[in-house]
Amino acid sequence: MIRIALPALSLLALAACVPAAETPPQTPGDTPAAAYMALGTEPGWTLEITPSRLNYDGDYGETEIMVPNPGAKPSANGRTYATDRLSVAIEQAPCSDGMSDRRYRDTVTVIADGKTVKGCGGGTLLPDKLAGTNWTFVVIGKGDVAKDRPTTLSFDGKRMSGSAGCNRFSGNYTIDGAMLTAGPLIATEMACPGAGMEQERAFFALMAKPVMVRLNTNGLLGLFAEDGTSAILAPVY
Secondary structure, rough: OOEEOOOOOOOOOOOOOOOOOOOOOOOOOOOOOOOOOEHHHHHHHHEEEEOEEEEEEEHOOOOEEEEEOOEEEEEOEEEEOOOOOEEEEOOOOOOOOOOOEEEEEEEEEEEOEEEEEEEEEEEEEEOOOOOOOOEEEEOOOEEEEOOOOEEEEEEEEOOEEEOOOOOEEEEEEEEEEOOOEEOOOOOOOOOOOHHHHHHHHHHHHHOOOOEEEEEOOOOOEEEEEHHHHHOEEOOOO
């Protein structure tokens, strides 16, 4: 039986460096020495909070506001930042970006030059239900997946199925809280030349032992075993 734990990881890491400046005092719940990213749609906007600055890009790039970080103040369920041109309220409440199935840890409200927009920020959350989600393998074991071998992993109702590069496989799964238990995976018995067979063997070996499921900073799904073996998958929308 396969047991998969489903904790969430933070999404949206800092993509660009900001000139060094005096770091404001950190308050409980603030993100120390790292950037916090938020985004919204209709109109599209992004917000980057670094230890030294608040960088807002709104109205699909037509509005740019960059101000010193005043430091966060704790609120009832999150934290706030307040400057003359830019105010930010971060609430620890699940949020959907409205454009995909991706869900985030925080709901974010920004007031930029008097205009209020709402969006999402913080780490991504795994789907409420795995049923209906689809993934493709990026890395299995120690190497990238062969580009000439299609790969999939899908969850449909109570069954998981896919291909790690050679044979089709399937098996039942159940979820109890944050634990997923999958039955033995049944696969076809085709022989595939080259990397397809090797990466498939690595995947079946991985799934024969407990694995932990995590989302990395790019929204990729990671399966990690205690012995250090792993697989990385990208979402298919």
